[in-house]
Amino acid sequence: MRRPWLWRDGRFISREGSDHVTAATQERLTALGLTRDRLLEMYYYMLLTRRIDERMWLLQRGGKIPFVISPQGAEAAQVGAAFAFRRGQDYFAPYYRDLGVNLVAGVTPREVMLSAFARGADPASGGKQMPSHWGNRKLNIVSGSSPVTTQLLHAVGLAQAARLRGDDVVVYTACGEGSSNQGDFHEALNWAGVHRLPVVFVVQNNQYAISVPLSKQVAGGSVAARGPGYGMPGIAVDGTDLLAVHETVREAHRRAREGEGPSLIEMRCVRLTSHSSDDDHRRYRSPEELAAVRERDPLTRTRKMLLESGLITLEQNEALERRVMAEVDDATDWAESQPYAPPEFALRHVYKED
Amino acid sequence: MAVLSFLEAVREALRQEMRRDPDVWVVGEDVGRKGGVFGATLGLYEEFGEQRVQDSPLTESAIVGVGIGAALYGTRPVCEIQFADFIFPAMNQIISEAAKMRYRSNSDWSVPMVIRAPYGGGVHGGLYHSQSVEHYFTSTPGLKVVVPSTPYDAKGLLTAAIRDPDPVLFFEHKGLYRAIKEEVPDEPYTEPIGKAAVRRNGSDIAVISYGKTLHFCLEAAEELAREGYEALVLDLRTLLPLDREAIVEAARRTGKVLIVHEANKTHGIGAEVAAIIAEECLFDLDAPIRRLCGPDVPAMPYAAPMEKFYMLSPEKCLAAMRELAQF
Numbered sequence: 001m002r003r004p005w006l007w008r009d010g011r012f013i014s015r016e017g018s019d020h021v022t023a024a025t026q027e028r029l030t031a032l033g034l035t036r037d038r039l040l041e042m043y044y045y046m047l048l049t050r051r052i053d054e055r056m057w058l059l060q061r062g063g064k065i066p067f068v069i070s071p072q073g074a075e076a077a078q079v080g081a082a083f084a085f086r087r088g089q090d091y092f093a094p095y096y097r098d099l100g101v102n103l104v105a106g107v108t109p110r111e112v113m114l115s116a117f118a119r120g121a122d123p124a125s126g127g128k129q130m131p132s133h134w135g136n137r138k139l140n141i142v143s144g145s146s147p148v149t150t151q152l153l154h155a156v157g158l159a160q161a162a163r164l165r166g167d168d169v170v171v172y173t174a175c176g177e178g179s180s181n182q183g184d185f186h187e188a189l190n191w192a193g194v195h196r197l198p199v200v201f202v203v204q205n206n207q208y209a210i211s212v213p214l215s216k217q218v219a220g221g222s223v224a225a226r227g228p229g230y231g232m233p234g235i236a237v238d239g240t241d242l243l244a245v246h247e248t249v250r251e252a253h254r255r256a257r258e259g260e261g262p263s264l265i266e267m268r269c270v271r272l273t274s275h276s277s278d279d280d281h282r283r284y285r286s287p288e289e290l291a292a293v294r295e296r297d298p299l300t301r302t303r304k305m306l307l308e309s310g311l312i313t314l315e316q317n318e319a320l321e322r323r324v325m326a327e328v329d330d331a332t333d334w335a336e337s338q339p340y341a342p343p344e345f346a347l348r349h350v351y352k353e354d
Numbered sequence: 355m356a357v358l359s360f361l362e363a364v365r366e367a368l369r370q371e372m373r374r375d376p377d378v379w380v381v382g383e384d385v386g387r388k389g390g391v392f393g394a395t396l397g398l399y400e401e402f403g404e405q406r407v408q409d410s411p412l413t414e415s416a417i418v419g420v421g422i423g424a425a426l427y428g429t430r431p432v433c434e435i436q437f438a439d440f441i442f443p444a445m446n447q448i449i450s451e452a453a454k455m456r457y458r459s460n461s462d463w464s465v466p467m468v469i470r471a472p473y474g475g476g477v478h479g480g481l482y483h484s485q486s487v488e489h490y491f492t493s494t495p496g497l498k499v500v501v502p503s504t505p506y507d508a509k510g511l512l513t514a515a516i517r518d519p520d521p522v523l524f525f526e527h528k529g530l531y532r533a534i535k536e537e538v539p540d541e542p543y544t545e546p547i548g549k550a551a552v553r554r555n556g557s558d559i560a561v562i563s564y565g566k567t568l569h570f571c572l573e574a575a576e577e578l579a580r581e582g583y584e585a586l587v588l589d590l591r592t593l594l595p596l597d598r599e600a601i602v603e604a605a606r607r608t609g610k611v612l613i614v615h616e617a618n619k620t621h622g623i624g625a626e627v628a629a630i631i632a633e634e635c636l637f638d639l640d641a642p643i644r645r646l647c648g649p650d651v652p653a654m655p656y657a658a659p660m661e662k663f664y665m666l667s668p669e670k671c672l673a674a675m676r677e678l679a680q681f
Contacts, residue, residue, distance in 0.1 A: 165427075
């Protein structure tokens with residue numbers, strides 16, 4: 001088959017526009033219950049996740065915001081997973097890197113930027129918390145903190161309460177592989193396993209806990225292997241493969257919904273950036289390693305898959321890029337122009353106010 | 355009106371709130387079939403079933419963390435920590451999560467939960483079944499800390515705690531569970547969180563206490579009255595938020611203040627009470643503020659003579675009260 005694009009020097013070059021979708025791809029989409037539009041929507045969210053994060057780095061380096069912590073390298077893992085959940089019905093107890101999950105769950109780019117600029121209208125915290133400390137009650141996204149893995153227990157409690165009320169709810173929760181060593185991780189998996197609760201535990205394994213590599217974090221090297229010990233399947237999936245992620249999480253969601261209990265999914269991702277804006281990963285990762293990691297960029301991989309299978313043309317991709325950049329520009333400019341909360345709001349909401 | 359022990363009053367509050375509101379449920383180690391190691395949840399499993407009276411795995415952080423998640427969903431969990439001494443694995447969930455949830459989410463999310471824990475010594479429990487842990491929590495805004503001293507208050511304050519929109523730590527002195535009985539109304543009622551109660555009126559000295567030591571103070575006050583001094587005895591009941599008004603009023607009325615608690619002295623509740631008095635009414639005082647507390651050692655020893663040495667008693671209270679009255 002004559003491909004509609006060429007891959008040259010690390011970028012795509014268009015040969016010609018084409019709407020032709022390969023039979024193999026069509027077959028895979030059908031098996032996953034995905035339409036072309038839905039897949040392109042997933043790609044849109046991946047792109048949006050990446051571009052928002054890149055903008056936040058620029059704003060941080062430019063001195064406009066104090067802090068950024070990135071999802072770069074986990075976009076396929078986050079978006080592929082979040083698309084298996086029912087917006088407005090299921091619950092999310094995400095972790096700080098889960099920008100993609102939050103966007104899919106309904107948080108807008110403007111709201112993300114309000115949080116980045118710590119403005120008073122930030123729906124997550126009114127400017128009280130650092131960026132990426134998500135929370136949005138109307139979207140069923142519970143508020144998160146900086147101590148890691150505490151949210152896994154909240155996810156179990158949400159599922160427990162939903163069961164008490166007889167509600168059809170599945171809970172998404174996530175953490176990194178470093179966090180999977182915390183006691184709360186093990187207590188949460190055990191409790192969910194004992195009671196066969198509808199929770200999907202996602203571990204985004206990006207190989208590093210700040211600077212400490214997997215080999216010094218996880219004995220045996222596999223987080224997924226911990227699942228069976230807690231009475232649930234432990235599945236490892238390539239976290240840069242959007243469709244593989246989605247397929248795995250869809251099945252975990254089905255199990256949860258149908259009373260088969262929780263699942264542990266280890267998504268083998270990459271970390272394309274430093275841990276956060278306060279870190280420089282060049283101090284502990286070699287140039288060769290960083291180059292190899294960039295080869296596994298999930299955004300490039302997904303774009304390549306879409307172009308290769310004829311699901312999108314280069315022109316359509318560029319149009320999508322322009323749309324996303326316009327949204328990011330709008331969100332940045334608008335959020336920056338919004339006011340801070342009054343200083344004395346530091347005293348508000350310690351307890352319920354009358 | 356029935357005569358109930360402190361423990362029965364706790365159980366009645368739980369049962370009545372569970373009957374009133376299907377969102378109220380209890381969770382903890384051995385709270386189900388066994389009915390709790392002290393019997394606080396006896397009979398609830400049979401009445402409400404295992405979903406609402408849930409035996410948890412042996413994991414304190416999870417008991418609280420799962421409770422937080424369930425409270426976020428809108429249910430009203432009452433979590434039991436078997437002994438207050440074992441609450442420390444749940445410290446992160448209490449301090450970093452429960453206490454900060456409303457504040458950090460700008461009141462978008464809240465944690466209407468209760469954490470019950472038996473505390474206190476004098477029961478041959480050694481270091482790890484005797485501690486008074488309230489002061490680890492009273493410096494954390496976002497929490498409420500309640501320590502009842504009577505069956506009436508145990509029922510009324512626990513009912514209020516369950517209905518409270520914010521996280522409440524509810525410490526029950528295990529030495530009171532069966533030792534104290536009184537008439538308690540049959541119907542549900544609440545006592546206000548954040549309000550102290552004057553247990554005895556007097557104008558010579560004020561004794562401020564809570565929990566089990568309050569009863570030592572009351573006993574000593576009767577003895578002191580025979581010596582010609584009338585003590586005002588104030589039961590704090592809630593340690594966070596403290597009832598500043600009642601504390602200042604007691605200090606003003608008597609001019610002499612003794613603060614008594616079983617927890618060790620340094621950075622204890624007494625320090626904060628003394629600071630409030632110093633800030634608000636120093637020049638109304640006729641004597642330096644005194645504190646009678648547990649010694650500054652890590653915890654209560656097991657051997658009976660050492661335990662007795664550690665524990666306060668009516669005699670120790672009387673000695674301290676007499677000394678202050680005669681100042």
